[in-house]
Amino acid sequence: MxxxxxxxxxxxxxxxxxxxxxxxxxxxxxxxxxxxxxxxxxxxxxxxxxxxxxxEGYILGYSARLDPAKLNRALLVFVEIKLDRMTPEVFSTFAAAIARAPQVLECHMIAGGFDYLVKARVGTMEDYRAFLSDVLMALPGVRETHTYPVMEEVKNTAALAL
The missing domain is CATH 1.10.10.10 (Winged helix-like DNA-binding domain superfamily/Winged helix DNA-binding domain)
Incomplete structure (x- = not known):
C-alpha cells in the first residue's frame, strides 16, 4: 500500500x-x-x-533466484488462514510464529473473508500435508485453512513497473 x-x-x-x-x-x-x-x-x-x-531506500538489497525444483521445493501452495480470535496478541503471536517457518515465502494479512494469505514452497503433496498438520495447524490461533496448490506458474516476477 x-x-x-x-x-x-x-x-x-x-x-x-x-x-x-x-x-x-x-x-x-x-x-x-x-x-x-x-x-x-x-x-x-x-x-x-x-x-x-x-x-534513500529505493534499493533494498540483492539476491539470487534459485530453481525450486532442483532444491526439492517444486510444489507452490497458497493457503488462506482464519484465526479463532481477532486480538492484537493473537495477530502478533501468529506473525512471529509464521515468520519462523522456512517453507513460508510470504505471509500477508488480508482484509476480507480470511485473515492471512500464505505463500509456501514444499517438495511434494505429502510434504505439504506434513507442513499443514505440523506447522500451519500448530500455529497459535489458527482455526481454519483453505489450500490452493499451484498447477502452473503463469507469471513469477518480483520486478516493479517503473
Missing part, C-alpha cells in the same frame, strides 16, 4: 534513476561499468546514484 508521501517520492526519481532501477531489477549483478553504459552516465556518477538510491 502506498501513502501520499510514497507517490511524491516516486515522482522525485528522474529518467536516469528509473533506468538504473530497471537495469538493476533485470540484472542485479551488472557491473557498474556496464550499468553506466546502459544509462549513459560516467561510472562515478552511476555509482553515486546507486549509493543514493540505496541510502
Amino acid at each position: 502506498t501513502s501520499p508521501s510514497d507517490a511524491v517520492a516516486v515522482v522525485d526519481l528522474d529518467r536516469i534513476d528509473r533506468r538504473i532501477l530497471l537495469a538493476l531489477q533485470a540484472d542485479g549483478r551488472i557491473t557498474n561499468l556496464d550499468l553506466a553504459d546502459t544509462v549513459g552516465l560516467s561510472p562515478t556518477a552511476t555509482a553515486e546514484r546507486v549509493k543514493r538510491l540505496t541510502r
Whole structure:
C-alpha cells in the first residue's frame, strides 16, 4: 500500500534513476561499468546514484533466484488462514510464529473473508500435508485453512513497473 508521501517520492526519481532501477531489477549483478553504459552516465556518477538510491531506500538489497525444483521445493501452495480470535496478541503471536517457518515465502494479512494469505514452497503433496498438520495447524490461533496448490506458474516476477 502506498501513502501520499510514497507517490511524491516516486515522482522525485528522474529518467536516469528509473533506468538504473530497471537495469538493476533485470540484472542485479551488472557491473557498474556496464550499468553506466546502459544509462549513459560516467561510472562515478552511476555509482553515486546507486549509493543514493540505496541510502534513500529505493534499493533494498540483492539476491539470487534459485530453481525450486532442483532444491526439492517444486510444489507452490497458497493457503488462506482464519484465526479463532481477532486480538492484537493473537495477530502478533501468529506473525512471529509464521515468520519462523522456512517453507513460508510470504505471509500477508488480508482484509476480507480470511485473515492471512500464505505463500509456501514444499517438495511434494505429502510434504505439504506434513507442513499443514505440523506447522500451519500448530500455529497459535489458527482455526481454519483453505489450500490452493499451484498447477502452473503463469507469471513469477518480483520486478516493479517503473
